[in-house]
Amino acid sequence: MADILVVAEIVEGQVKKATYSAVAFARDAAKALGGSYDILAIGQGADKAAAELGGYGARKVLVADDASLKGYVTERFAPIVAAAGKSHAVVGATATTNGKDLMPRVAAKLGAGYAPDITGFKAEGGKLQYKRPMYAGNAYGWLTIETPIQLVTVRQTDFTPAEPSGGASAVEKVAVVADKAADQVEFVAFETIKSERPDLTEAKVIIAGGRAIKEKFMDVLGPLADTLGAAIGATRAACDAGFAPTELQIGQTGKVVAPQLYVAVGISGAIQHLAGMKGSKTIVAINKDPEAPIFQVADYGLVADLFQVMPELTTAVKAAKS
Amino acid sequence: MKILVPFKRVADPENANKVKVTGAKIETAGLEWKPNPFDEYAVEAALRLTENGTAPKARLGEVIVVTFGPAECDQTLRGALATGADKAIRVECTDDQLDGPIVARALAKIVEQVKPDLVMMGKQTVDSDSNQVGQYLAELLGWPQITFAATIKNEGNVALEIARVGDGGMQRVKVKLPAVVTVEDRVVYSGGVQSAPTPASHKYADGVRFAPLPAIMQAKKKPLEVKKLGDLGIDTTPSAKYVGYEPPPARKAGVKVKTVAELVEKLKGEAKVL
């Protein structure tokens, strides 16, 4: 028995993109182990998402859809994952905030070892080895799990999302069970950040800024971001100072991103920041300090005052695109 | 309120040039040891919950820090005592005897002994970047878990109102104690945590408090209990093991451009991203 279960992440009835990276892991790992894979859809509205998830070559799509699963509450989701995971060798989820919150609790329920935030894997002698970043991305460790059931979260940027493969998986309902601890938690609200711009983890282009931009953060980065249909990101220093909302933080303790184009504006390039964006395809750095460490990872570096060049760059990009 | 704060010393990854990776291990010899920053944030949050911000000297609750590690960790614990924690516990072991589930199982035993109302901890250690112990512990205790807490409000010592950082927004939850809470960096912002007796007008400084010299002296007299991992009666079989390490992939060296025009030309013609 070498079957894999992957937990889909469903937010307000929509399948999050990160799910398909986790599905890609499940598909490849199932192949390496000679098993099949199932997808678990949990949440209010999961029934509908199940139809979409059924097109990805899974043996089964398991569904837990219930009004009690309206907002994500760990203590309601974890028992469902644990119950479904029992009959699988590996249980994977997205390495998003929800996935990272959920899986260690499931691991404890199953007495399972857990590989967080994996960026790759290989099979050796019928056993999986998981690659994961440590020390703010300064080292990668290869981890094996020694328990009968293995848990992982999958880093979205390192697995090419699965594409629909046609067909329709069998759909099976699973029972809704909750921890006793669920009664101690009351979900009050999820306050989404309303933005016209794409989600950081899904954007093809990111314009990111540092503390140097100060109060005019959005004014300085907005025009270029709009021109490129880009998301806006920030360093922790910019968030700490209140120039940018924390949800935009990129780095070791923020979001991990890997867009086609990353423009770092007035960002020094601290290792904790690099940990979140080093995987970007093309990196541009604009910084007035020629020694700034960001230049060590930048494909194109421009030593300049950001306030001067940002309007100029926006105009030039507009011209180049038309 | 009695709060237990697990507190780990880590090899500082900020000395990036010194993280030496050989196939078999990560060389920590050249690295500086310091408290895990997120655990410092947890101590600060716990201190704020157990004081009146306007008269912090009078302790209104108890903060107990606990670490798993060798004798050198005592220094880290003394640091936490100096900033205001009341008591410390060190569970004697070496770092390679531990993994996330073992720390969680050991912590569950310490919770049984100490009987805190709340376990407040860092969301992750910055060496392993695992982000698992808090959630694992909560399940072992059968307690609710609130991870990635950004703001914490005390509701009459029986519940907390917490805003946690989620993808694309903030989630607001209420949790009844006892519970496990793991914290984000921003919990130590000025308005991050405020106890019930602290007047709403009170403004904390952003960040964690530093220990004044007399406090460092006094901390030497605060209780620091040493226990043995073997005496806790837990399963110490590792669940996972590292079989090798490698350095991160190097990026090929880039070029400096002189003008905006040159940059745009490269982005269009060479990188083809425009």
Ligand SMILES: Cc1cc2nc3c(=O)[nH]c(=O)nc-3n(C[C@H](O)[C@H](O)[C@H](O)COP(=O)(O)OP(=O)(O)OC[C@H]3O[C@@H](n4cnc5c(N)ncnc54)[C@H](O)[C@@H]3O)c2cc1C
């Ligand atoms: C536990 C921990 C976790 C962390 N996690 C993260 C994380 O997830 N993400 C993150 O980003 N950081 C993180 N940090 C913080 C990190 O160490 C740095 O402090 C931070 O990234 C620096 O942000 P910055 O580049 O905006 O600011 P600074 O380091 O202050 O750099 C500002 C830069 O702007 C340049 N500049 C100034 N004026 C101009 C101008 N007019 N034109 C052009 N350039 C200009 C300067 O030359 C400088 O390079 C973490 C730190 C710790 C301890």
Ligand SMILES: Nc1ncnc2c1ncn2[C@@H]1O[C@H](COP(=O)(O)O)[C@@H](O)[C@H]1O
């Ligand atoms: N050896 C340890 N001693 C004390 N606390 C620890 C230890 N290891 C982990 N922790 C706690 O667990 C949290 C999460 O760690 P981790 O899951 O390893 O990233 C840390 O912020 C600490 O509060």
